[in-house]
Ligand SMILES: Nc1ncnc2c1ncn2[C@@H]1O[C@H](COP(=O)(O)OP(=O)(O)O)[C@@H](O)[C@H]1O
């Protein structure tokens with residue numbers, strides 16, 4: 402696992418249609434140690450997704466540095482696995498092919514990547530759904546697939562943008578517990594975005610409170626795991 | 630009332646078991662009506678042939694080898710034109726869909742040339758290519774390419790950006806984004822474009838054959854008019870309808886069932 406460092410990060414959006422600038426992120430610095438689970442919490446529109454999208458390499462930062470291990474981020478890359486709020490599974494690939502997609506991109510042959518993908522599907526309790534298409538799965542099952550798709554590619558850092566916000570409350574609790582079980586075994590470095598303070602406190606080693614684009618405060622969570 | 634419902638119910642069961650017969654069944658009353666009107670002798674037989682006359686003409690023309698040869702010519706021309714139209718149209722549509730610059734530059738041109746219409750080109754094409762395959766291919770490519778380009782571009786634009794981002798984060802290089810995200814994502818729209826393009830292309834072909842043709846189904850029908858043979862014209866019309874049905878039921882619909890519908894991107898008709 403590697404550390405993730407954000408240093409004096411700024412982001413200004415320019416809307417050419419209106420001709421106005423919106424400052425979404427203002428001087429955010431954050432140090433996430435190897436294997437640490439950090440949750441960023443804040444109300445809608447405070448800039449959470451903007452931060453995650455810059456770390457993922459989807460958006461360029463206006464100013465500041467993002468460093469994974471000792472390498473600065475330039476664009477998207479497989480060292481940072483991303484879990485999306487709306488799952489973003491490829492609808493034309495079966496569940497097992499979605500989970501094996503990153504391995505395929507690395508040139509791993511079909512039998513080997515199916516074996517690895519199957520291991521991860523078992524980890525998520527999804528082996529029975531391997532040959533199904535995403536649209537044949539419930540939201541909770543789709544997001545389980547979304548999480549193990551990112552994990553199967555062995556990223557250094559896991560980035561999650563409100564991953565459980567679009568499933569029902571019951572499923573959300575199960576998914577949170579499963580995430581804790583998996584993280585407990587593998588200890589990924591995690592940047593977890595949520596608007597739900599309870600979720601942040603349940604999951605994270607440290608909670609970063611974001612407000613209007615800057616860090617309001619950082620709160621270490623010392624409650625021993627498993628938390629209930 | 631109950632008896633009608635019961636009969637409909639029995640028909641539904643039977644139709645599910647014999648899909649080919651079920652596809653033909655709705656034509657029974659159409660043919661019966663046609664036959665009835667013809668038999669009543671309201672119109673002279675030479676102007677309004679009955680089903681047996683058309684069948685007779687079908688058998689004669691098939692036996693002489695004219696119908697198979699013409700059919701082969703028409704289908705060959707359509708296949709050539711449609712293939713070129715697809716090979717040019719899909720890449721162009723992807724370019725227009727992906728690049729804002731290309732879209733701004735090409736969209737007005739596309740709309741302009743689409744508005745001219747295929748048949749309007751024929752006088753000029755006859756000067757350029759004469760009465761030959763060049764003219765026909767141009768007309769078909771011209772008709773096919775616009776719906777393919779426009780629908781492919783729409784399909785590309787309809788792909789959620791998150792799918793591209795997900796693939797990038799999993800380490801997909803640019804060409805993999807194209808083959809594994811853009812193309813499958815745009816496929817349902819590409820199929821729509823193809824369906825429209827084939828329909829327009831087929832009509833354009835018949836029109837071109839009528840005007841410039843020396844063979845083909847369109848030529849058969851126009852030649853029959855010269856000879857005053859209504860029966861061959863009706864035969865040509867039936868062949869056109871049947872061919873379209875075959876293309877749709879045996880080629881397009883199965884592809885759509887196996888892709889967009891299976892993936893939950895389009896709802897079943
Ligand atoms: N592409 C964009 N162009 C202009 N403004 C944007 C864009 N994306 C986000 N914003 C603005 O930046 C602010 C932060 O957005 P976002 O990071 O999505 O917030 P959150 O994820 O916390 O809800 C909001 O005010 C939003 O309107």
Ligand SMILES: [Mg+2]
Pocket residue numbers: 449450451
């Ligand atoms: Mg957000």
